[in-house]
Amino acid sequence: MPERIFIGVAWPYANGPLHLGQIAGAYLPADIFARYHRLRGNDVLMVSGTDQHGTPITIRAELEGLTPQQVVDKYHAQYLDVWEKLGISFDRYTTTGTDNHRQVVGDLFLGLMREGLIYPENGEYAYCANDNRFLPDRYVDGTCPHCGFERARGDQCDRCGRTLDPHELIDWRCHICGATPQMRESEHFFFKLSALQERLRQWVESVGQGIWRPNVYGFTMNWLTEGLRDRAITRDVEWGVPLPIEGYDDKRIYVWFEACTGYLSAAIEWSEGRTDGRTWRDYWSDPDTRGYYFIGKDNIPFHTIVWTGMLVGYSDDGNLGQLNLPVNVPANEFLSLEGQKFSTSQNWAVWVPDYLERYDPDPLRYYLSANMPEFGDADFSWREFYRRNNDELVATFGNLVHRVLTLTNRNFEGLVPAAGPLDGDDRALIERASQTLEDVAASLEEPRFREGIGKAMALAADANRYIDLKAPWRTAREDRERTATTLSTALTAIAALKTALYPFMPHASERLHALLGFDSDIMADGWTVNPPPAGQALQTPTPLFTKLDEGTVEREMAILEAQTAR
């Protein structure tokens, strides 16, 4: 009986290229999880999209002399290209700029309002009389009252890292014209999170305790223990989703309230015009569907409290019906780069489009899977990348495949040989192969990605040991049946590796599927050991992975240094 799985992945902010930290934090784990479940025969819907609103984008647009929409279009196209090349297999990847999204946000807003969970309130906000507009926090510059940094912004100081309110700044001024702002009254809507405190706590304790990752559970309970505060959900800006009620044309919905709604609107968008009978309601209203959100740790409270608060509070007699809560939010920690944290402003980053110009996707997927920041921060270094590629991917796995295929090619004219009677060694390896699929599955269900890929690679090492023990290059001279049995058994182990590693390295697995002589879709295999049948013609072996040359690390380090100094 197939299970239904909904996977929501963090929405990247369209104000710059993607870096490796974002891939390791959310997109790769989500994709591994999705591919595993699909191969298993489960019914998966994985969605995300570009978050196109918010002041960082309007600021970026002004910086580049573009309109916000042009900035969004540029990066959205780039993200789509990255997903394609890296193999991040979204069922739907959209943006927050669609009419559908606006509609869904409006429905949710009104549903919460009906329940008394959204209310208006007057307050004082920064206003520039010169530009005749309210100023978002980031549109106010000034001197930090804590450290004296002269180029602090109204939301935080980049030097001491403290978060600020705009009016705290010394010599505060408008980011656009430099005039001194004033405080002016404005009416805004607030989300009454305080009213949902107990319902959320009960939910978190019932689904999360002992199941969620410790940091996710701890972080969430911490928020709940400190007490939830109501939060403003509208702003006096032009770039964003309009309110679904009359009389507020100059206001927009604040991004944090609107962006997560994308999980729902993307599913609805995916559903439109389908003819196979699947609909978004299968994933959102069926209580048996399991929902997961893959995000970075900075997003934990928005997903476990704010977004779930919106779902919990929404009245189920609204347009959207009963909405499911997730069963798990496997947030990752952060990835650092050569021991220092990724920094967009200082350009300390490996940008994904740059990576993809120089290297294949799977070595990156492999390294980031084997060293994923699941339970603690992890570090990306080019030295490790080089080592993992050459010593593990090429030497252990790639070479295993290559030596077995070459031996078969040479001794059996490239046809899968029929096995004779199996001895204990043969049976042990075949048993290990199917056991590995079960072990990897168990790890991925948790999910524990590092553990999963480690178990898969252990089978490659076992198979290498088996080959050494059986020495088919020697038996080929006097015992053809023995050689046939050995190679047939080794091919079975390789077939198992193809399946076990598919979620992590789909490109390599599909190549291997073809090398083993299959012309079917790899998805037809399912999560079982499916050895190539005797007599099947193998393709002429070519290496699965490319060995990196000696200069790789030095070259990449030089690039990093150069772009940082720029």
Next chain:
RNA sequence: GGCAAGGUAGCUCAGCGGCAGAGCGGGCGCUUCAUAAGCGCUAGGUCAUAGGUUCGAAUCCUAUCCUUGCCA
């Protein structure tokens, strides 16, 4: 300043109450089918520091130091 996570072999990390582990790297040996790949053996650690609980602590508690992150 508060909170959280972390400090374990040269490197990357696992273990989280019962004889210090893995992978890679180093050294030695075996092998030659394979992208000089594979296999075996081996060296290498006061488990940050100081106390405490316990028959027993890398693991639990307290304090201190250091790193990173979040928040004020």
